[in-house]
Amino acid sequence: MLGGAGYIGSVVAAELVAGGHSVTVADDGSRGRARVAGTEFVEVSLLDPDGLDAVCARGFDAALHFAALSIVPESVREPELYFRTNVLGTLNLLEAMHAHSIHRIVFSSTASTYGEPASVPIDEDAPTRPTNPYGASKLAVDHLLAGWADAHDAGAVSLRYFNVAGAAHGLGEHHDPETHLIPIILEVAAGEREAVSVYGTDYPTPDGTAIRDYIHIADLATAHVLALDATATPGHRVYNLGNGEGFSVREVIDAAARVTGRTITTVDAPRRDGDPVRLVASSERIRRELGWRPEHTDVERMIADAWDHRGP
Secondary structure (H helix, E strand, O other), X not given: OEOOOOHHHHHHHHHHHHOOOOEEEEEOOOOOOOOOOXXXXXXXXXXXXXXXXXXXXXXXXXXXXXXXXOOHHHHHHOHHHHHHHHHHHHHHHHHHHHHOOOOEEEEEOOHHHHOOOOOOOEOOOOOOOOOOHHHHHHHHHHHHHHHHHHHHOOEEEEEEOOEEEOOEOOEOOOOOOOXXXXXXXXXXXXXXXXXXXXXXXXXXXXXXXXXXEEEEHHHHHHHHHHHHHHOOOOEEEEEEOOOOOEEEHHHHHHHHHHHHOOOOOEEEEOOOOOOOOEEOEOOHHHHHHHOOOOOXXXXXXXXXXXXXXXXX
């Protein structure tokens, strides 16, 4: 498991261990710090081909790939960093996997590959027009996986989703630096931050703030386990994950205030470069083909779980 020390990767690792899988986490430790009981940890970078080769030489049935840079404003400032890490790093991984006959992979992609959608909810047939280098780098990896799967009779699944929230297996969200809305809101509620910035208040939405789909981390972990099983069939498949409805920034802030019973101070700020107006995913394909059903769709439940399991 690449990037298994981060928020999403660590929860999926715990889910796999609970399901009886043997899990090795390979992470460079630059942004993820979680260590999951029952897993083996190896420190390695995606930009270290020899290190990746040594890891893959141990012999594995499949890989789950979460290791990537994912901060949109940073990608706008440093696009070369994002393509080097996300695209070249994945190419290094695939070459090491192929050299050691590992031909199954689940990739943590993003619904940012769709950019500003023509209609919502977004299905997998929607045009891919990313509006920032982060989304473009993930789309490039999706294309790379499609070619790799065809060339080597391999099984690959790309999971595209937007915002993830909540906690599972006792593991909550924590990033350094923190850039995600819900943990930032909860830092304000806990008195650790003065205010949350609302980037853009003039969007063409009911309250003027951007709308995003949120998925509970427990539901996301379940989807990754199902996707891992699906890689037993050769070919590359793309699945969108979401609740099918979105919540505006203001709605999330108001929900957090209700959950925590605290006042959430906000500061209006300009829109960020590369941020679309409304992103909501359709998950009909994965529901139909893999039987996935999100069970925790209420945003207040997601926030409550995150509030109960804050910190590293």
